[in-house]
Amino acid sequence: MKKLILVLLFVPLISFGQDDGYELCYKIGNKSFNTNTEATKSLQKVLSVANLKTNRFVILPCNNISNAMASVYQGFRYILYKESWMSKSDYWSKMAVLAHEVGHHINGHTLVGYSLQENRKIELEADDWAGYAMAKMGASLAQTLRITSRYQTGDDTYSTHPNRRKRVAALTAGWNKGSGKTTVKIPEKYTPNN
Numbered sequence: 001m002k003k004l005i006l007v008l009l010f011v012p013l014i015s016f017g018q019d020d021g022y023e024l025c026y027k028i029g030n031k032s033f034n035t036n037t038e039a040t041k042s043l044q045k046v047l048s049v050a051n052l053k054t055n056r057f058v059i060l061p062c063n064n065i066s067n068a069m070a071s072v073y074q075g076f077r078y079i080l081y082k083e084s085w086m087s088k089s090d091y092w093s094k095m096a097v098l099a100h101e102v103g104h105h106i107n108g109h110t111l112v113g114y115s116l117q118e119n120r121k122i123e124l125e126a127d128d129w130a131g132y133a134m135a136k137m138g139a140s141l142a143q144t145l146r147i148t149s150r151y152q153t154g155d156d157t158y159s160t161h162p163n164r165r166k167r168v169a170a171l172t173a174g175w176n177k178g179s180g181k182t183t184v185k186i187p188e189k190y191t192p193n194n
Contacts, residue, residue: 036061039086043079046099049133050106057105061086068097070104077105092143096130096171099137103129120162124170131174144175 039061044054062069062080067089071078079101086094103126104110114122134144148171151164161167176182 036081036083036086039081042094042098043102045137046095046102046133049099049136050102052102052106057102068101070101070110072105072110077110079105090146092134092139093147095137095139096134096144096147099130099133100126102133103127116158116160119160120156120166123161124166127167127170128174128177131171131176132178133174134171135175135178139175141172141175141179144171 036059039059040054043057043059047054047057057077057079059079059081061083063082063084065080065082067085068079068081071080079098081098089097104122106129107122107125109122109126131144135141145168148164148168151167152159152161153164156163156166162170173182
């Protein structure tokens with residue numbers, strides 16, 4: 001009986017030590033936790049553009065999202081993706097979406113509580129970085145812009161995402177920087193006036 005009580009006392013300790021990423025996927029409705037080497041390799045290629053290490057990111061399949069999303073959960077950076085999207089999309093479309101999600105992490109967009117206007121702005125910043133990354137990975141501008149065919153075209157005033165025209169402009173600006181067609185301006189060093 002004493003052994004049974006000891007075992008029951010240690011069961012909660014074991015379950016709390018599990019990977020928080022699984023909990024995150026479970027919370028948003030994930031049905032599968034199979035490793036996908038193609039997703040990992042694609043993420044490695046995108047991260048190499050910024051000289052970032054893959055071990056700083058966790059990539060997990062989550063079936064309750066449309067394609068991919070960036071998230072921070074309990075101190076870890078996640079790229080979550082839908083497995084069926086990963087297996088059906090063409091190579092450059094996958095790379096563009098993954099680059100967009102990495103762009104959210106690089107630009108520090110993984111906070112919550114943005115207004116609609118702020119959300120549209122951060123989407124354009126992520127698109128700009130994705131365009132840059134796509135050029136660095138060798139994608140043509142046409143290959144980079146292929147993903148925009150599914151974007152909305154109308155008024156984006158009440159949307160979390162900008163319309164297609166704005167997103168094409170952001171991706172193109174980023175691609176031009178990455179391909180060397182536009183000079184990248186380095187911000188001046190901030191010096192306080194006091």
